Amino acid sequence: MDVLKAVYLPYESFKQRYGQMEHAILSSEIAGVDLRGAVIRGVGAQGIELSETVRRMEESIPQVIVLLESAVERCINFTGGSEADELILALDDVMLQYISTLQETLKSLRTVCSVDPSSDGPSKKEMEKKDGNQNARRADLISNEEEWSIVQGALQILTVSDSLTSRSSVFEASLRATLARLSTSLSLSVFASSLDQNQITSGIEDGGLSFRGRAALDVAALRQVDVPEKARKLSNLLNQSKDPRFHALPLTSQRVAAFADTVNELVYDVLISKVRQRLGEVSRLPIWSSAEEQSAFPLPTFSAYPQTYVTSVGEYLLTLPQQLEPLAEGISNNDNNDEAQFFATEWMFKVAEGATSLYIEQLRGIPYISDRVAQQLSVDIEYLSNVLSALSMPIPPVLATFQTCLSTSRDQLKELVKSDAGNQLDLQTLYARCGE
Template sequence: MHNIKQLVLCSILSFMSCRYGQMERAVLSAAMAGIDIRGAISRGLGAQGIELSETVRRMEESIPQMIVLLEAAVERCISLTGGSEADELVLALDDVMLQYISNLQETLKSLRTVCGLDNTTHTDASKKDAGLEKKEAPRLVDVSEEEEWSIVQGALQVLTVADCLTSRTSVFEASLRATLARIGTNFSLSGFGSSMDKLSAGTADDNSGAPLGGRAALDIATIRLTNLPDKSKKLLTVLEQSKDPRFHALPVTSQRVAAFSDKVNELVYDVLISKVRQRLSEIARLPIWSSVEEQGGLPLPSFSAYPQAYVTSVGEYLLTLPQQLEPLAEGISGSEAGNDEAQFFATEWIFKVAEGATALFMEQLRGIHYITDRGAQQLAADIEYLNNVLSALSMPIPPFLSTFHACISTPRDQVRDLIKSDGGAQLDLPTAHLVSKIRRISLE
């Protein structure tokens, strides 16, 4: 009678073996369908910031809901199979998390439209700003100043989604790894591992009719695996690997979380740099560069050359960014992390945007074909202003920009001597030659 019960239970569990992963995927997918992470919809002017905030809130709230579903799946596996389906469980969890993150990415795509980015093509920011990427870069459509800052604030909040997803999945994966290790320990204590070694060697004792490990009681996990040596080896491999702290219980999830964070960073960068890109887009072709003194006019004194609106607008924007970033940084780092981490987060983004702005400005300077003395005087004032802004942000001045400023602010008849002098050793010579070409100065 005892053997009949064992056979019946083994048959039920063997059926479960063939379908467990599939059933768990179906259960999790159905539960996930009830989580609201629908994409953002375009609203009228003045409402983009509201739509952004609401969508980001849904995305962030969905993350702990999803983690609860995963934790419930782990508990089901242990209660229903004693852990014997742990290898199928991790595959199912990885697949469902892949589906969930794909949903988040689709929602993220919808945010680009709501953020007012009129071109969805986005590539590596450093390549775009270095002029290596020739595709049209995304930019904000024309909106009011107030709405522009509202969009910036909404976009910055998406960083909290990436931070929450990264931290929550990391904690869950560590917990899952610990659970797998505990299951492995339980099997080891029951003698399951050594019994499987005997089974694979063809020396297992099978004359008692008892389940593996010599237990008198029907142990659901060991009975489940008695007649499935291939399945048992696969399970033991996973349980053994889980002891390594470098082991990723959810390898695909780990990769996709990192990819999602990258996409979030791209979106935020595109929004933050878009205003700068708009202000600097036509600088190389400004008529002021080729302007000359009117006949009979007095020479333009250097102190009357004030920075133009395009560069003061960019500078004020860069100097305002810290106020926008620091509150968010404090929320992401958490109170226990202190102000240092929050400051680092804000500084990192400020540097990233300032570097992008500087690269865009330098790209425009390279596009100037000709500049008069009056234009040079005006450009010198513009560059000096931007350099002061970068210094206020503790940003280093690129050699290109410092050399360009030195050569454009020097009287035309003294540029050649500047380059040839000992002080010229401090200059970036290719840049100095470029300025000379723009100013039509012969260095021969």
């Protein structure tokens, strides 16, 4: 036993510091991965900067996974797996650092995409008014082609999230498999800690170690004899790894999910930003408060066509599926058309729902809806409803209420309320229509 200890003892102090050394190596390697944040460029170049930054993010993920796999291999080669618990701590912590860097990069992308929210400052109403003016000016400066390049670049961020989620999941599954193998090779460590020296030395046969015909015992297991407490903790970890619900990298799993949520928020903000620009000032349009022209003839007092603000939103929504289709096919790897269709439909529903919510909010902000205003709004709402139907999107009940109220003459509204036995009508809408 003394001879065996003399063989591995010179390396013991280094193995005890394995976790620190591994953490330093991984941190240094990951720091070398190119993850520069996006740099704000002039009008016409945001799409290029966005695309380049997303490309660097996506390319960094397999690079980092390779570094993690190398760390696992180093642990096995250097410690025989006896420092698996330290390996997991190092992997988890370094992955948190990497994902934090990805999060910071997302913040820089928000600025490039012009959807960077202000944390502190003026009130919400002031910010909405300020943002509306800025959005209008920005919409004038940015071409339609540039707008779509930003949309397409933002959608590509979803591939970063998808890649990080899938690759980290595969790596964690591989790590669990490695721990399961170690549980076999190191399973004798706790048992060995209870054996006396004579039992151990009697197991030396043909240059190897065995316990009375049992499986060979390697030096990594033998080292655990002198540290029974560590051996028990390691044994508990390896036993837990056999449970399918076990997370080898628990903090990383949580942070990956949080990163995916942040990506979804950013992509949604980009997709809905054009809608915000077009609808931001609808409740304050001059047409709602302009005086009605007097005429000796019963001429129509409203336009037979929907207004520009709603047609631009409708055209944007109708074009969006074309932007989602290639991305959906890429994420589903062209193997599952149903999955691709679900992805595209899910995002279309999010944007369409957000657009109708913003529109309804603006409609409710109109202080008084005269008969002339009601007629024009009825045309506008009908157009948007047709767009939603064309996209196979449901018409929100509140929007349907607006359409019903606006297409009903003022003297018939009371009868409409009485007939609303199912309470399907939105009362706030009715009050605005009646001017109360």
